[in-house]
Amino acid sequence: MRKKVTIVGAGQVGATAAQRIFERGYADVVLVDIIEGLPQGKALDILQSGPVVGSDVSIVGTNKYEDTAGSDVVVITSGVARKPGMSRDDLLFTNLDIVGAVTKETVKHSPKAVLIIVTNPLDAMCQHAYQVSGLPRERVIGQSGVLDTARFRTFLAQQLGVSPRDVQAYVLGGHGDTMVPLVRYTTVGGVPVADLVPKETLERIVKRTRDGGAEIVALLKTGSAYYAPSAGVAEMVDSIILDQHRILPCAAYLDGEYGIRGLYVGVPTRLGTGGIEEIIQIKLTAEEHAMLQKSADAVQELVNVMRKGRPKAA
Numbered sequence: 222m223r224k225k226v227t228i229v230g231a232g233q234v235g236a237t238a239a240q241r242i243f244e245r246g247y248a249d250v251v252l253v254d255i256i257e258g259l260p261q262g263k264a265l266d267i268l269q270s271g272p273v274v275g276s277d278v279s280i281v282g283t284n285k286y287e288d289t290a291g292s293d294v295v296v297i298t299s300g301v302a303r304k305p306g307m308s309r310d311d312l313l314f315t316n317l318d319i320v321g322a323v324t325k326e327t328v329k330h331s332p333k334a335v336l337i338i339v340t341n342p343l344d345a346m347c348q349h350a351y352q353v354s355g356l357p358r359e360r361v362i363g364q365s366g367v368l369d370t371a372r373f374r375t376f377l378a379q380q381l382g383v384s385p386r387d388v389q390a391y392v393l394g395g396h397g398d399t400m401v402p403l404v405r406y407t408t409v410g411g412v413p414v415a416d417l418v419p420k421e422t423l424e425r426i427v428k429r430t431r432d433g434g435a436e437i438v439a440l441l442k443t444g445s446a447y448y449a450p451s452a453g454v455a456e457m458v459d460s461i462i463l464d465q466h467r468i469l470p471c472a473a474y475l476d477g478e479y480g481i482r483g484l485y486v487g488v489p490t491r492l493g494t495g496g497i498e499e500i501i502q503i504k505l506t507a508e509e510h511a512m513l514q515k516s517a518d519a520v521q522e523l524v525n526v527m528r529k530g531r532p533k534a535a
């Protein structure tokens with residue numbers, strides 16, 4: 222029987238992820254949204270691209286969670302996106318309620334699924350989904366590192382005039398201003414990037430990577446990025462559905478790894494059918510470790526705000 226992937230949220234990220242996964246052709250896709258007609262219309266439109274793009278899987282749009290039953294992977298993108306001037310953290314309480322409700326519904330119908338969380342603020346949403354779902358940590362994973370790393374690789378490839386495929390890199394930490402692009406583990410065609418790019422240029426690229434989401438929000442003015450985020454989702458879904466054992470940076474619940482316990486932070490993981498097969502612990506210098514810890518502290522701060530609950534209106 223064919224695999225099944227559910228995507229919750231038929232907005233920019235969700236619909237684009239649905240299109241990308243439909244075009245892979247390895248799994249039937251279910252697109253869910255709270256707005257009537259939206260997921261149905263987008264799914265029908267994507268389905269009608271099948272004869273042209275050469276995909277013969279099914280895609281249906283729905284407002285009912287019964288239709289998601291038995292999914293192998295559930296991608297959660299539902300929520301509100303950033304507008305100019307907003308940080309990801311400004312979305313906290315609105316998206317908390319949405320992600321909590323959606324997680325409960327999807328897990329009820331697909332208890333064996335691997336959940337991929339995309340809604341921001343990412344690390345806090347992962348923490349909430351993990352708690353609400355009751356699933357083991359290897360089956361609740363956040364998409365952020367693949368995106369942040371893709372941005373870093375893109376800027377480096379542009380700088381050097383090489384294919385982005387030949388740039389290998391890791392961006393660790395939370396999906397926010399404190400993310401940690403690991404320059405020491407970044408190579409271009411196997412050559413350490415520090416040998417190829419002057420320090421000041423590298424620092425500029427690291428900063429642009431950290432601000433990568435905000436740069437796009439400022440340009441779009443009406444929403445946030447979705448082509449690269451959905452590409453990140455599809456790469457993670459590939460590795461899970463096809464059991465590829467890819468090593469991808471993802472938000473994972475750490476239980477002592479990197480000296481961090483009880484918190485979602487972006488780290489290298491190996492992804493297969495069951496979700497996270499391994500959290501890969503690479504050696505960090507004291508400085509890199511301090512940056513990762515600082516990033517984890519920022520995630521912890523947001524989680525503490527989340528636990529205290531919504532502030533009362535003045």
Ligand code: APR
Binds near residue numbers: 301
């Ligand atoms: N159940 C299902 N869908 C919902 C719910 C809900 N309870 N609440 C909101 N949605 C849907 C909206 O109707 C909308 O179609 O989620 C969709 C969100 O789509 P967009 O507003 O286009 O946002 P998008 O750009 O896709 O971003 C979604 O991903 O990258 C993150 O920061 C981003 O948190 C944001 C999320």
